[in-house]
Amino acid sequence: MNSMHNNQDPDVEAIIKNHFKSSKALRFHYWPNFSSRKRSRLGVFPYPLKNPFIPLIFAKTETQILALPSIWRGIRLARLGHIDALHIQYENEIHRRTRFDPDLPPEDLVDRTIQELEDLKIKGVGLAWSIHDAESHYDESYPHHIEKLRKFLANTVDMIHVFNHAGRAFAENMLASDPDKIELVELPTCFGAYGRTPKPTPAPIKRRFLCFGTILPMKGIEGFLDCVGSADVSDKCGVITVAGPFWPGKSPDLTQHIPANRDVEMKLGFVGDSDIVDLFSNADYVVVNYRRVLTSGVVALAMTMGKPIIGTNLGGTAEAVPIENHQLLYDPENPSGLRHVIEKACEMSEGEHLALQHACQAHAARRHPNIQSKKLEAALRKHGVL
Structure with a gap:
């Protein structure tokens, strides 16, 4: 098979390892003393390991990216001042939890999440949301509690990240988002995810x-x-x-x-x-x-x-x-x-x-991960998320 490889392509496994390098420390309620505070820290939730697009979206950033196992882990770290901002990717994965996190019914889980995110916003923690889908891939529609969370995010976060003009139109027309908060940065392609x-x-x-x-x-x-x-x-x-x-x-x-x-x-x-x-x-x-x-x-x-x-x-x-x-x-x-x-x-x-x-x-x-991740980081800074 004829194939090609660019030395500038990201190493997805290395990116994931870097984003998870503090995961052991994150199991506790403190931040490791050896971790430098010279860069901004962005918590990303969820961070599914079988999906290459999350590491590729943040392939080449100056910001320190932290892969969060649950939204609660991110909320706790933000409350303690250990991360500067939260970037929510797949909001329908809000149920992901660790054994230390509260086990709540779906409606209560969303209500409490909304309250916690509102409190963080008041305290100056940056919030961003990427809209990957307009409709559920798995069912005819999203459950009511997920729709409620989506509407909250659409009208509360500092920046809404969309991947195309169709996403922008959906955010403006269906979710009534402020057009000035919407940033279009296309989905990166997969160079580096599967080798040559x-x-x-x-x-x-x-x-x-x-x-x-x-x-x-x-x-x-x-x-x-x-x-x-x-x-x-x-x-x-x-x-x-x-x-x-x-x-x-x-x-x-x-x-x-x-x-x-x-x-x-x-x-x-x-x-x-x-x-x-x-x-x-x-x-x-x-x-x-x-x-x-x-x-x-x-x-x-x-x-x-x-x-x-x-x-x-x-x-x-x-x-x-x-x-x-x-x-x-x-x-x-x-x-x-x-x-x-x-x-x-x-x-x-x-x-x-x-x-x-x-x-x-x-x-x-033209949509190489190195290019797109820098564009996204610039957009997050532009909107004061970082």
């Missing part, structure tokens, strides 16, 4: 498609499988790979949608980091046929790997890809839109597809 990235290479005559990530109804994989079976692509459609975790009770049953006239490979289950590059290298297009989306990590990963996407133009998807890739996005209101982009993808010339790969990686390079 594949070099653009000529695509085979039979085009290969990849559906990647947890199998969820909002991802529209069933619709893609139904459509690709009836698309007029003669013998130009190669293997279709569906790879990602399957959650019983939440993931749709795809077996009824596998077309008999197509080669579909199901790789259901967790995909390890060491398998990511090979998986994407063996695809020519990444399918993002989402029914609802605001910001997509799969799109950022596809761009990093130099793989164009086909799918809907919802949310911030069009902003996350180069203009050359827009021809493979469709309006979900158009009943023949998906069929059209599938056929166009299969008919695309080898030269045009190769140029499109280069355009995707060039677009990804």
Whole structure:
């Protein structure tokens, strides 16, 4: 496999280790004496280890980043003056707790969190919130207590971080946020997260498609499988790979949608980091046929790997890809839109597809984690969070 590596790419494992280096001390109610106070300290919650985007968002900052295991840990440290600000990422993970934290019913948990954050704001602790999603990925809507927390954050924090213009519009129009508090810093791409990235290479005559990530109804994989079976692509459609975790009770049953006239490979289950590059290298297009989306990590990963996407133009998807890739996005209101982009993808010339790969990686390079993390840190300082 042809691949390339930039020595300037962040080392995600090293970043995580650095962000967690004080985690042992954080189990106690004191701050270690050896820890210098020369830099601003920002507590980030949550900090899921299986999600590369949190370390990449803060890949190259002067600020000392602290990975928080719970919101309560952050509140306690802020109250004691050991961190200067809190940055909340996935607010629907508010239930994460350690054995030292209060175990409260969801509604009470949110009410107490709101009260604590209000008190911290009065004391001058900086507050920021990143809006990753407009709607729940897992259910038709967020629970009432999460909606309550989102509305509080939208109207209370010092800075609201959005990843695209669709996020800005959502914050202004749906959450009634102050436009002056909103900062747009695009989601970083994934350079450094999975080692070497594949070099653009000529695509085979039979085009290969990849559906990647947890199998969820909002991802529209069933619709893609139904459509690709009836698309007029003669013998130009190669293997279709569906790879990602399957959650019983939440993931749709795809077996009824596998077309008999197509080669579909199901790789259901967790995909390890060491398998990511090979998986994407063996695809020519990444399918993002989402029914609802605001910001997509799969799109950022596809761009990093130099793989164009086909799918809907919802949310911030069009902003996350180069203009050359827009021809493979469709309006979900158009009943023949998906069929059209599938056929166009299969008919695309080898030269045009190769140029499109280069355009995707060039677009990804403009959103390198080192660039985006500095932009975000500057925005946090601009709004007085740090």
